[in-house]
Amino acid sequence: MSGEAFPEGLNPLERFGREVREVRKGRKITQRQLGKAVQYSDGYVSKVEAGTLMPSEKFARGCDLAFGTHGLFLRLLRRVEEGDHPSWFLPYLELERKAASILDFSTTSIMGMLQTEDYARAVFRAGHPREAADLITGRVAARVRRRQILEQEDPPTLWVVLHESCLRTLVGGRSVMADQLEHLLHMSETPGVDIQVIPFAAGAAGSHTLAFTLLAFADESTALYVDDVPHGGRLYRSESSVRIALENYDRLRAHALPPDDSRALITSVHKEFRP
Structure with a gap:
């Protein structure tokens, strides 16, 4: 790193720049x-150096x-990315970057990787009502950046099963x-992405x-992440835990609607929310 003493108060993104x-x-x-060397415009380099643009891994x-x-x-x-995530979530993020496939089941809110910026902001604000606005903004940006995994040259496959509650809970x-x-x-x-919905009519199957x-x-190894504690989730690597989760x-998936029918249900609920 440079030997210059940076001003106090710089956030991790500004320090990177x-x-x-x-x-x-x-x-x-x-x-x-530099832009030519890293295959980005000089305007991109300028924004990164100013600390106003989140750089890509390629950069x-x-x-x-x-x-x-x-x-x-x-x-x-990595430090910039980690600065806006709770410490207990970092081991999961490191594994998520390396995964060949991701299987997710969501019960009441849409998985982080598929959240829009405004949806993520509403989730974080509800969960941290006393947190400063800039901290919420950082958390939102970190969550949205996780989409980059699906935009890389060889992205993991993503299969999402979500309960109908995720579609109808007003966030x-x-x-x-x-x-x-x-x-x-x-x-x-998107190629490589499958989304299925478990409808309310399925009863207790996913609720x-x-x-x-x-x-x-x-x-061919598999890791399991579960949101099962009040202040964070847990990672499991044991064969028995993973096997049970795969069976579940x-x-x-068997109780969920097929992808085309799931899309039709999402479209129907979407129309209900549109003015």
Whole structure:
């Protein structure tokens, strides 16, 4: 890192940008030259250096290659990302980045990776009513950034089973819900993404099961994440826990509507929220 003493009060994103600027200047590289090296515009570089744009992983890796910093900027980017997540959630995030497939079951709210910005803000504000606005903004940005996993060159497959309660629980108001369901419909058309809904008519099948996520990896191992404690979730890697969760997931899928029928239900509820 540079030897300059940075002003106090810089947030992690601003510190990242300051480091890029100082190392770039130290190497006597212009913003345009750096942009060309990392395959981004000089305007993109400028916004990152100003701390107003969240850099991509590709940008951080490109900086390490251009500067010869051996992973420094990728590590700094991880710190930026981790700064807006609770510590107990970080092990899950690290595994999520490496997963070949993600299986999620949601009970009352839509999974974080599929949330719109306004929906996520409403969720965080409801869960942290006394938290400062800038902290909420940071949490929202961190959640929305998780979508980048699905935008990478070789994204994991994503299979989401959600209870109809997720569609009908009014989070943030009717307009926010309409936009959120529209985003779900868009994601349901994305290759490698499957979305199924368990309707109220299925009875107790999905209404008394805790939300959980299964992460499967290229080495054929699987991890289980469960939201089962008041102040955070837990990761399980034991074969027995994973096996039971996989069996439960198959059962939930069996009680859910097929993808096309699920899309029709989401479309119907979406119309109810539109003015």
